[in-house]
Amino acid sequence: MLKGHLDAIVLAALEGAPAHGYAIIETIKTRSAATFDLPEGTVYPALHRLEQAGLLESDWVTPPGGRRRRVYSLTKAGVGALAERRKSWGRFSQAVEAMLQGRRAWPA
């Protein structure tokens, strides 16, 4: 189930600032309170896929005295895609909540 939302999770993890793969995984773990315990490597196909789709851009960065890393950031299209996914997730989660709680349909 998480895999279906991985792209949106990665976009959200990059919303605050550009980051490299390891930092993205750390952000996901911290913000989900370790609920999303997925193999760390699965984030890389998602990063590649999102970059190919034009939602992310990346570049190699070498900090002084540090290790060379590929740093990803949201593009303008990525910011728009994240907003769109937030909206559709909001509708979806409200619908599931209504179903599970036995409530009537939420306001359209």
Place this chain on the structure above:
Amino acid sequence: MAGVIDSYLASLQRDLDFDPALARRLTEEVESHLRDAAEADPAWPSDDAERRAVERFGLAREIAAQFAADAVAQQSRRTWLTVIAAVVMTFVAMRLRVMWLSDIEITAASLAPFVDRYAFAAAIAVATVGWFAFRSSLLPLAVCLVGLAASIAAGFVRADLFTGGAPLHVLLPAAAEVALVGLLAWRVVDLGRRVRRTENLKGIGT
């Protein structure tokens, strides 16, 4: 002796052999990730710290399989776009041949006109059904390719293009349609190779 991370990177590079450029880039990227993760481990420096970093990262072949599956989807989209271009070009070239044929005596009183027309129609029908119902399957692409190739060959026989003498406005579109169908053939073969590689990577993991 190679370290745990080095061994892992070597196996990741092997599993990504379907895309050498991606393999080089990802190996470097994953190396910095794994070294960061190992250094954050309380047992660093040790093989155990590296082993835990590798275990948290996941199996190399499973990660390679995800990349391979994405590459298949991308190549499939490109192949379908090539189908559209090849169908349009074949149709244009066919119409130009027919216009030219009406000015000359048709010498090929054979099956050629029938094959020219109906193989093309069959290719369009199979491509349409394939697009809507079996987009992830190779079969409609292969059938469409055969249909277009048969139609083009029959068109060439019909217009006597194999012996030469056709005007430039017939030869140029004919060359373009052959080039596009050639490109389509290459894409179908490449897609088949990528599908087999993906299945192989997924199969090893089960």
